[in-house]
Amino acid sequence: MDYDLVIIGAGPTGLFAAYYAGFRGLSMAVVDSLPEPGGQVTAMYPEKMIYDVGGFAAIRGRDLVQGLVDQAAPWHPAYLLGRKAEKLETVGDRVELTLDGGDVLSAGAVLITAGIGEFTPRPLPAGDGWLGRGMVHFVPSLQVHAGQHVVVVGGGDSAFDWCLALHPVAASVTLVHRRGKFRAAESIVRQVRELGVPLVTDAEVTRFVESPSGALEGVEVSVKGGEDLSLPANAVVAALGFTADLGPIESWGLEIDHRAITVDSTMATARPRVYAAGDVAHYPGKVKLIATGFGEAATAVNNIAVALDPDAHLFPGHSSNAE
Numbered sequence: 001m002d003y004d005l006v007i008i009g010a011g012p013t014g015l016f017a018a019y020y021a022g023f024r025g026l027s028m029a030v031v032d033s034l035p036e037p038g039g040q041v042t043a044m045y046p047e048k049m050i051y052d053v054g055g056f057a058a059i060r061g062r063d064l065v066q067g068l069v070d071q072a073a074p075w076h077p078a079y080l081l082g083r084k085a086e087k088l089e090t091v092g093d094r095v096e097l098t099l100d101g102g103d104v105l106s107a108g109a110v111l112i113t114a115g116i117g118e119f120t121p122r123p124l125p126a127g128d129g130w131l132g133r134g135m136v137h138f139v140p141s142l143q144v145h146a147g148q149h150v151v152v153v154g155g156g157d158s159a160f161d162w163c164l165a166l167h168p169v170a171a172s173v174t175l176v177h178r179r180g181k182f183r184a185a186e187s188i189v190r191q192v193r194e195l196g197v198p199l200v201t202d203a204e205v206t207r208f209v210e211s212p213s214g215a216l217e218g219v220e221v222s223v224k225g226g227e228d229l230s231l232p233a234n235a236v237v238a239a240l241g242f243t244a245d246l247g248p249i250e251s252w253g254l255e256i257d258h259r260a261i262t263v264d265s266t267m268a269t270a271r272p273r274v275y276a277a278g279d280v281a282h283y284p285g286k287v288k289l290i291a292t293g294f295g296e297a298a299t300a301v302n303n304i305a306v307a308l309d310p311d312a313h314l315f316p317g318h319s320s321n322a323e
C-alpha cells in the first residue's frame with residue numbers, strides 16, 4: 001500500500017498517467033470507483049468512434065481504452081477498481097489516501113484524474129437487488145452476452161449504442177423505453193430500427209422474473225394503454241444515464257472552480273504533492289478533451305518525478321530512445 005504515485009481515476013487521463021509514471025520509474029496505484037477502467041469512455045460511449053485522438057483517424061472508445069491499458073501494462077500498475085477515494089491527508093512528506101472500506105494508501109504524490117467525478121447510474125427500480133445477477137448498467141464485454149436474450153432499458157444514445165453492439169452477438173435484443181419519443185440521435189435510432197430490434201415504447205419494466213435456479217429468465221413489462229408483456233431476458237442493461245459528482249474530493253481543501261480543481265502550469269493544486277489533470281483540472285483556457293488530458297498527464301507526472309526527486313530531470317527523455 002506504499003507507492004510513489006497514487007492516481008485517482010482510471011479514465012483516459014489516469015491510464016495515460018500510469019504509463020508515464022512507469023516510464024519515469026515510479027511505482028503506482030490507480031484507484032477507480034467503477035469496476036472497469038476507461039472512465040466516461042467505458043461508461044458512456046465504448047462503442048462510439050472517436051475522431052480527435054492524435055494518431056488515430058478513427059478509433060472505437062473500447063479500443064482506445066484497451067490500448068491505454070496495454071500501454072501502461074509493462075509498468076504493472078496496481079489497479080484498485082470498484083474502490084472510491086474518500087479522504088486525503090498530508091502526513092510529513094507523504095500523502096495518505098483512504099479508500100471506502102478503510103484501506104489507506106501512502107504515496108509520495110497523488111494525481112487526481114477524477115474527470116467529472118464518481119458516476120452513479122440512475123436506478124431501475126424493478127431491478128433492485130439484481131445488479132450483478134443479470135442486470136448491468138454498462139457492458140464491459142460483449143462476449144458475456146453471446147447467445148443471451150437481452151433487454152435494454154432507456155431511450156438515450158447509450159441505450160441505442162448497446163442495442164447496435166449487442167445485436168450481432170445476442171440471441172435477441174429488445175429495447176424498452178418509458179416514453180414514446182427517444183432522446184437518442186435520429187441516425188442511431190434509424191440504424192437500430194433497420195436491424196429489426198423491437199422498440200417497446202410507453203412501457204416500463206415492472207418485474208424481474210427468477211428461474212428456479214435463481215437466475216434471471218425474463219422481465220415483465222407494463223405498456224401504457226396496452227397489454228402487459230413478458231419478455232425472455234438473461235440480461236437487462238439499465239441504460240438510464242448517470243449522475244456525476246466530485247463528492248468527497250470537494251472536501252479535500254483544494255481550490256474548486258466550476259466543479260473542477262484549479263491547477264498551475266505544472267498541474268499542481270493548492271496542496272503540496274497533490275496534482276490534477278484531465279477533465280477535473282481547471283485553468284484559464286481549459287478545453288476538456290481526451291487529447292488535452294493526455295498532455296496534462298505527461299506534464300503532471302514529469303513534474304511529480306521532480307517533486308519526488310529534485311535531482312531528476314523534468315524532461316523525461318524521448319520514449320523512442322528507450323529500450
Ligand SMILES: Cc1cc2nc3c(=O)[nH]c(=O)nc-3n(C[C@H](O)[C@H](O)[C@H](O)COP(=O)(O)OP(=O)(O)OC[C@H]3O[C@@H](n4cnc5c(N)ncnc54)[C@H](O)[C@@H]3O)c2cc1C
Pocket residue numbers: 008009010011012013014031032033034038039040041044045049050051052083084085086113114115116117118119246247248249277278279280288289290291293
Ligand atoms: C458521450 C460523450 C462523448 C464524448 N466524445 C469525445 C470525443 O469524441 N473526443 C474527446 O476528446 N472527448 C470526448 N468526450 C469527453 C471525454 O470522454 C472526456 O474528456 C474524458 O473521458 C476525460 O477523461 P478523464 O480521464 O479526465 O476523466 P473521466 O473519463 O471522467 O474518468 C474519471 C474517472 O475517475 C473516477 N473517479 C471519480 N471520482 C473518484 C473517486 N472519488 N474515487 C475513485 N474514482 C473516482 C470515475 O469513476 C472515472 O472513471 C466525450 C464525452 C461523452 C460523455
